[in-house]
Amino acid sequence: MTIISSSLPARPYRRIATEEAFSPPEMLDIYRRILAKDDVDVGFKHLMGFYMSSPSERATHIMRCLTDLDALRLQHMDEAGVDVQVIGLTSPGVQIMDKDTAVAFAPVANDILADAVRRHPDRLVGMIAVAPQDPAAAAKEIQRGVNQLNMHSVVINSHTQGEYLSDQKFWPIFEAAEAMDTPIYLHPNAMPPSMIQHFIEAGLDGAIYGFGVETGLHALRLITSGVFDRFPKLQIILGHMGEALPFWAYRLDYMHAATVKSKRYPSVLSSHSPMALAWLRPSLSVSEMKSCVALDRVAWLARTSPAPGSASLVPVSKVQSNAYSPSRVNWIVSQVAPLDMARRAVRPSPSSSMMAIIALTWSVASGAVADV
16 A cells, blocks of 8 residues: 655645546547547547647646546645545546447446555545446446445446436436445536537537536436436435536426426426425525425535534534525535535445535435425
């Protein structure tokens, strides 16, 4: 085991970067072969093709950092004051590969990451990569990642060559994740060819805007397809403030109900998860939350305003106060959600099915959906 001492100051809390990426050099070799083809995916070419070929300082810096899981990464963490990174295979991971290559390489990537975590157990935490191209193999890799590699979350880079997880052929992945009590982080991907061209023309296809649009669409497809009705304990994580969906929350809630009532779309049924958005109300009470979502899946609230760096949290189900104003809820979530997501990733609690991140949480344990 390689142990590199940290120069971070002593603090009563840990600062955790909840979404960091890596790429084994072997995967970049596979990417080069894909990029050399005439029919390469335009989004992949525009994203990874640029970063892997550009001589710009930003591109070369990113590529150098992606392949390192030791001294350079830890140096950058120390310089930024980061105690722990939660790491996943960089987008699009194996999802751009043909099925056989993807199924073969996902375990290789997971083993590489698990080895790095063993070298730096106090600094790195890994997420399981899977190949949705073969849902059965992906389900088995989730089980192996949890049972053998001691990883406790999965990363899927949104669509897989234009196909979305709302398609029932992918649902063995959800079945395995639910059975293992393992959250899936739905990470952005370059837009599929059917969406991307107008975004490229305006320079809006990547992290600036396109990522959030495409991944937010994916999340909504999961809701309207009935994924959370079929898998009531499934945990899906969205990053980047829920890919902007909380800002659309009231409109989504209102129009979803209207769409169901009108029977406009055969695929959107009344039994499919309604969007109950409790914290948009003038006040947020425990009794109201109980009526719309299982409390162990809402969020974690502080009993009192915590001092900076405090991680003294209690589940919302144990909060005695009956109401919180929206501004107070916003403040609490901004303080504790990243801490709690990271705590689950580092030390998952088998007694809690809570999923918290700068994101949305959907639960149909009581027939509803809630955002946190």
